[in-house]
Each structure stands twice: as structure tokens, then as C-alpha cells.
Amino acid sequence: MSIFALYSMKGGVGKTAAAVNLAYEAVQSGATALLCDLDPQGAAAFYFRIRAKKKFGRKRFLKGGKHLENNIRGTDFEGLDLLPSAMSFRNLDLGLDDRAKNKSYLKRLLTPMRKEYDYIFFDCPPNLTLLAEHVFRAADYVVVPCIPTTLSMLTHQKLVDFFKKNKLKRGKLVSFFSMVEQRKTMHKDTVAQVGEREGKFLNAQIPYTTDVERMGWARQPVACFRPRSKATQAYRELWVELQMLK
Amino acid sequence: MITLSETYVLSDPHGRDVVEKLAPERLLHVSEVEKTVRYFDTFDWRLYRKGLALIQTGSTVYLQRIVDGEYPLVHDQIEMKQNLEGRFWWMFPEGELRDTLRDALSIRALLLRAQVEQKVCGFGVLNTDEKTVVRLFLTHTSTENGHVATLALQSVRGYERDFENLRRRFMKLDIAHAAEDVFERVMNLAGCVPGDYSSKLNLGLNRDASGREATGEILQCLHDVMRQNEAGIRADWDTEFLHDFRVAIRRTRSALSQIKGVLPKDAVEHFKDEFRQLNRSTNRLRDLDVYLLEEETYRALLPQSLQPGLDAVFSRLKSERRRALNDMVQVLDKPEYLDMMNSWAAFLQGVQSRGGKGSAIPAIALARKFIYKRFKQVLKRGQAIGDDTPDEALHNLRIDCKKLRYLLEFFASLFPKDKMNKLIGYMKKLQDNLGDFNDLSVQQQELMAYLNEVLSRSRRTDRLLCAAAIGGLIARLHSQQQVVRHEFASAFATFSGKKNVRLYRDLFR
Numbered sequence: 001m002s003i004f005a006l007y008s009m010k011g012g013v014g015k016t017a018a019a020v021n022l023a024y025e026a027v028q029s030g031a032t033a034l035l036c037d038l039d040p041q042g043a044a045a046f047y048f049r050i051r052a053k054k055k056f057g058r059k060r061f062l063k064g065g066k067h068l069e070n071n072i073r074g075t076d077f078e079g080l081d082l083l084p085s086a087m088s089f090r091n092l093d094l095g096l097d098d099r100a101k102n103k104s105y106l107k108r109l110l111t112p113m114r115k116e117y118d119y120i121f122f123d124c125p126p127n128l129t130l131l132a133e134h135v136f137r138a139a140d141y142v143v144v145p146c147i148p149t150t151l152s153m154l155t156h157q158k159l160v161d162f163f164k165k166n167k168l169k170r171g172k173l174v175s176f177f178s179m180v181e182q183r184k185t186m187h188k189d190t191v192a193q194v195g196e197r198e199g200k201f202l203n204a205q206i207p208y209t210t211d212v213e214r215m216g217w218a219r220q221p222v223a224c225f226r227p228r229s230k231a232t233q234a235y236r237e238l239w240v241e242l243q244m245l246k
Numbered sequence: 247m248i249t250l251s252e253t254y255v256l257s258d259p260h261g262r263d264v265v266e267k268l269a270p271e272r273l274l275h276v277s278e279v280e281k282t283v284r285y286f287d288t289f290d291w292r293l294y295r296k297g298l299a300l301i302q303t304g305s306t307v308y309l310q311r312i313v314d315g316e317y318p319l320v321h322d323q324i325e326m327k328q329n330l331e332g333r334f335w336w337m338f339p340e341g342e343l344r345d346t347l348r349d350a351l352s353i354r355a356l357l358l359r360a361q362v363e364q365k366v367c368g369f370g371v372l373n374t375d376e377k378t379v380v381r382l383f384l385t386h387t388s389t390e391n392g393h394v395a396t397l398a399l400q401s402v403r404g405y406e407r408d409f410e411n412l413r414r415r416f417m418k419l420d421i422a423h424a425a426e427d428v429f430e431r432v433m434n435l436a437g438c439v440p441g442d443y444s445s446k447l448n449l450g451l452n453r454d455a456s457g458r459e460a461t462g463e464i465l466q467c468l469h470d471v472m473r474q475n476e477a478g479i480r481a482d483w484d485t486e487f488l489h490d491f492r493v494a495i496r497r498t499r500s501a502l503s504q505i506k507g508v509l510p511k512d513a514v515e516h517f518k519d520e521f522r523q524l525n526r527s528t529n530r531l532r533d534l535d536v537y538l539l540e541e542e543t544y545r546a547l548l549p550q551s552l553q554p555g556l557d558a559v560f561s562r563l564k565s566e567r568r569r570a571l572n573d574m575v576q577v578l579d580k581p582e583y584l585d586m587m588n589s590w591a592a593f594l595q596g597v598q599s600r601g602g603k604g605s606a607i608p609a610i611a612l613a614r615k616f617i618y619k620r621f622k623q624v625l626k627r628g629q630a631i632g633d634d635t636p637d638e639a640l641h642n643l644r645i646d647c648k649k650l651r652y653l654l655e656f657f658a659s660l661f662p663k664d665k666m667n668k669l670i671g672y673m674k675k676l677q678d679n680l681g682d683f684n685d686l687s688v689q690q691q692e693l694m695a696y697l698n699e700v701l702s703r704s705r706r707t708d709r710l711l712c713a714a715a716i717g718g719l720i721a722r723l724h725s726q727q728q729v730v731r732h733e734f735a736s737a738f739a740t741f742s743g744k745k746n747v748r749l750y751r752d753l754f755r
Contacts, residue, residue: 049377053404073404074249076370076378081403219376 003120005139011126013145014178016043019123024221025239027079031118037085039125045084048075052084062095064109093130106134145178148190176202204238250401254422259393269371277368288354294440355484360436379408445490451659460609462597468494485535500652527577531570547722555715613657618754620650644680672746679737686727
């Protein structure tokens, strides 16, 4: 049982796309997975054509147990379930602040699900708040998509520093390059200099392609409507690498 | 994952367009798989009796639980290309599946019980967002004998209401019924009836039956058991075919000699003699089977230093068994055997029309008379046994007990089930004790004989090692036998206790 949190301080770096496609890859060999959408945008649910139940929101999520489990819904893919988010998740921080001082409340919430699923994925909102800290403690791996630009790498360094400062296990932090455009010099150079960066970078890179953008139109993981796309291949390689982490 | 699932048998065995009828506008054809499905079980259906089915499709092997039309997997499936026929549990890769098989199969081998062709089509029923909310699996199972079509409805987590709606719509179509016996239907299609063989005597005697009718029924059942086991003895799938065959012979002989005055005397004498001879021809093979089955137990009795001697002993036993099996198969193939069994069958057919003087007495009266008489005898003989009584008396008591046990089993269906179970329970401890005592003394005698043979005839260099191992075994078995003998008194006490005596008196006097 492993928990992967797809996280980045920046928005629009391909977190949700990665979460959806990795979760899909995870169940292809018969394993079971739960994708927890923590981002109030609810994009993951959209990709899977799932609507959250009307009464579901922050309060039920934080109550946990049956209140949470009853809102898990099956996707079109056997073995893969989704816990949709809700608009009220924008205030998850407030609820977490009330409940737990030790920042492991989220981890406790997930205890019953650890037995049921082989993998749990978090799709996190793009900010470094209390929720993010809970996520860092609950996850076995914090998987960070990085666009290979100077600014992105600066943000990445800040995350590494945050881990150091807060005595979080830095081994949890793994990153990969996302939305890579080989024709851009800056992208090429940044990728080439990865050895000088702090933190672990995976070999697999997700290319910038319209196939990923088309997920919004197809409302499926890329592998389902573009099985031979470079993106499909890249997510598959990324999943192989993530599984080998120990 | 919490999912609801229901399986229905369709009235139309081809079951076309049922899915289209059910959800015409929003249906997604997801998958289509054709496969050959093989079902394995022991000859006496040990898995089926535990509600399990062992299935091989291609190189995938899995155990299913057969409950109420649902067929959940018991453990993760495993990969195994080899044919499972003739395999024992210990020939499976280590894991949960093997552990379950060990508990269920014990020393019996797996046989191919049924083979069917299956085509499974998977569909998704979509909602307005084109999201799958219910899964449908249409399964066509076919053999040369016909078809069965089933439809399974499976819910998607969080969409239970859609499942319920679809299920209701399906019931309204009235083209199927909920199926609790899909497994049995599929088996029947392949030409077999699950649970059709048991070594136990499952008779349902009529309470008003005459002694002649009941005896005929008992003997017919035993005759069938013998015939059913012939093929397994020939093929040598496992040792229990011969064992069941022998038990049926023993029961037949016991019935012939104990149920007196019902069948014509000359015929009884004739067949008693025939079955005695038949039994004798099975002895050697069974003895060798028992030694080889006990190999691990014997090995555990001796220290490491004496193990090489045992290796030699067991390799000799194994080659001897090959010869004994050959002899046994020859007996079954001889025209004398077939003639005897045919004339026995013909005799049983005619039992209704013939008969001795007591043949019209009701079976229940006969049963009471014979059982109570035998019980009193066992009681008397058992009470006469003390610590200094010669072993011979225990052997005789064992045989009397066995006779009583057989009588109880023959006529069990005429009496209340719970009380009969109690009686048999009280008897079991005593019979186990006497059985152990006997086995240990037979084994010592056999080993003694074997020892003489090894020492006098074998010129092999390892004969001294063999002799040492055998000597060690005899000593260990002897001390075990002493312990068993000591326990006799307490085993007999339960049997001769007030409760048991009262039960016999109430039921049979």
C-alpha cells in the first residue's frame, strides 16, 4: 500500500493530468486505487465524468468514516475509484486547524482506505498551506511535476527548503519534468542541468502535447483515446519508476 | 470494494438482444472474451462440498466460492500451465490457494470434472454524462449438450441507485430468474452432477420398508460404490479409490452376515465367499498404500542417523507397490470378477421376488433387533477387558464394534438423525482407540516379517542399515501401542456410560 500525492505550489503544471493518468496506469495490472481529489476545482472528477453527491462537502470529508466512504464513486475502470472534491474544499484548512495540532489528521482519515486499496493518489490544490502539510505527512511520496523553466526550478527549491526547515522526510520528495518542449532551449538546458538540483528527479518526462489537453474533451485518461501518444508512453514510464521507489 | 452483484439465468438459452432490450439507448460494449473453462474436483467432490470450485482457464487457476449465484474469488489467482488432472495439493506453488487445497483435498487427487466453452461480453450502462453506472456481463456457456446464458448485473461504487433501477427494469422484462444454481447448471451441461459420489452411505430408507427391501437397497448402494471406484483404481489417481472399494466390500460382507434370515441362505453363503476372496486380492496393495502414506510419520519417529536405512525401505516398498497395483488391475480385468459382479447385480435385482423367512418383517424391527443384540455383546466383551487381558480380546472387540457401527450406518435413516449422530459420537472415541491399537500391532508384525526378509534374503550392502531402521521403528511403535492400551479404559467408559446405554435402550429395545 503506497500513497502518492501529486503536488506543486504552482498551478497549471499538469498535476491533475498526472494524477488521473497515473491512477489509470496503476489499475491496469489488476491493482486497486483510489484517487482523492483535494482540489476544489474538481477537475479529476470531470475527467472521469463523475459528479459528487450534492450533500458532499468539507464537513463530511473531515468527519471521515462512513461520511467519507459513502461518497467514493467507481470510475469506468475496474479497480479505480474516485473521491470527488467539492467547492467547500477551498476551506479545508480551517477544518484541519480546528481538529489536529499534529498535522496527521488527514493520514488518520485515510486509515480505513489503506486496507481497501493498493494505491491512493492525492490531487492537491496549488498552494503551500496547512492542507499541504497534512498531505506531506500522509503521503509516502510527494510527486512534484516541474516545468523546466528557471522560475519553476526556483519554486521547486523553495519546496525542498520547506521540507528541510520543517523536518519532513526529504526522501518522500520526488519530482519529474512536465510539459517539456524539446524545441525550447530553456527547457533543454534546464533538463540537462538536473544533476545540479537538490532533490530526486525521475527519468521519465511528460512531453507538452495537445493529447493531454484533449483529455478535457474526451473526458478519459490519455491512454483510452490516444493509446499510442507520446504522453501515454510517458505516463506509463513514470508509473513504472514510481512503483520502483523504495 | 463494496459492489452489489446479481446473476440471472435467461429463459432463452441463446440470450440474444437481452442487453439491448434492457438499456437500449446508452450502452457501451466494453469487452468480449472467449475461453475454455475447466472445473476440477476430487472424485468425492471435496471442494464442492465446501462450497468451492477450482477453475482453470488458459494458464490461470483460481478458486471460486459458490454461494447464492455469486462467485467471488477466494484468493488471488495463480498462473499454472500444467494440466491439473491427477495433481495433489502439494503439487501447487506455495501460497494461500495451496493451503486451502491442502485442507480440502487431503490425500485425494484432482480430476477434471467438467469442461465448457464460455463467451463473456462485458457492457457498461451509461448515464447522461456517458459515465458507466452499472456493468453487465452476458455469459454464454456451451457444451455439445446445449447452452446456458446468464446475465450478471454489477454495481459501480457510488451508483447503487442506478443499479437498483436497472435491476427493477430487468425484472419487469420477465425473461430470467434469479439463479442460485448456475454452477450446478453448468456442470449438468457438461454431463456431470456435483456431489454425485460419496463414500458415506447416504440412504433414505422408507420407515415402512420390509427387511428385504431395505437390505436390497443397502447392498445395491454398496454395489454401486464398488463399480464407481473401479476406474480410479485402474488409473491409480489416488489411494482412496481402493480404500472406498474395500470399505464397500467390507460393509457388504458385514451386511450379508449380520442381517440374518432376510436373504436366501445359499446365496448369502455363496456371495460371502466371493467377497471374501475379492477382499483378499486387495489386501497387499492397501497395506503398501498405508505404509507409503505414513512415510512422513515414520521418518519423524527415527533420528537422522537411521534415515538412510528408511530410504532403502521405502524405495523397496514403492517398487513392490507397482507390482501390487498391476496384480490388482489384473483382478479387475479378469472375466471372473465381471461375472461375479454381474451375477451379484442380477441377484440384487431379484431380491424383491425371493426371500428368506424373515424377509417380510419391517426393516425397522430387524434393525432394532440386530443393533441391540450387537450392542449388548460389545458392552459385555468390553467390560471383561482389564489391564492384564491378552491383546486378542481387544482385537475381537474392535471387530464387534465395527459390526455395530456398520449396522448403525445401514439403518441410520430409519431413526432420528440427532440421536444417531450422538450414538456414533460416543462410539468414535472407542473405535479410534481400538483402531490405533490394531494398526500399531499390525504394523509391528509387518515390520517384523519384513525384517526377517531383509536379513535372510537381501544381499545388498545396506541391509544392516535397513534392519537398524526397522528395528528402531518397531521399538517406537511398541511404546506407542502401550500408551494406546492404557487409554482404552477411559475410551470404553464413555461408551459404557449411562447416557449411551439409555440411548440404545430408547431407540432399539
